[in-house]
Amino acid sequence: MGHVSAIAESRGLATGAYLPVATGRGRLPLPSRWLSLPKKECGTMKQRISLVTLATTDLARTLDFYVRGLGWEAAFVNDHVAFFQANGLIVGFFVKDAFEKDMGRPIAMGGASFSLAHNLGSPAEVDAVVEQARAAGATVLKAPVKTFWGGYSGYFSDPDGHVWEIAHNPAWSISPEGHVTFVP
Secondary structure, three states: OOHHHHHHHOOOOOOOOOEEEOOOOOOOOOHHHOOOOOOOOOOOOOOOOOOOEEEEEEEHHHHHHHHHHHHOOEEEEEEOOOEEEOOOOOEEEEHHHHHHHOOOOOOOOOOOOEEEEEEOOOOHHHHHHHHHHHOOOOEEEEEEEEEEOEEEEEEEOOOOOEEEEEEOOOOOEEEEOOOOOOOO
């Protein structure tokens, strides 16, 4: 019995049911109670993200970086927020003070505990986008390299400290619209 299976069994997790994610040490067992949960049809949060909103301390600088530097097109801009239509979701940049008022709590700038990801079809595309971001004023945190998981990626932070991973994962398919599909 593997290490993960032994832990799962000791915690009363189901055998034979697994998360569809390879961990490098096998697949993770699902708790049996998850397998019997009824699926609710209404009033349930659907498994999707519609909008990612990031704080900015300088909206003009943010627009300069994303529009002039990276070539993005703003769908809407006012004095407090800018929205960009992405493939299936919207990316918004909200002036920090207004965002804090809207959210009702203070905001720490930057993305120290998470990254946004932009997946591409080849390592050459990764190199080109990281270089484009650097030329636009991004700080390259990690130059693109081959990864332990079989892909190729690098990281940069935008002028507000939001971290982006620019990656090529040969195991994932990318539609012409840019939608990424996880292929187990």
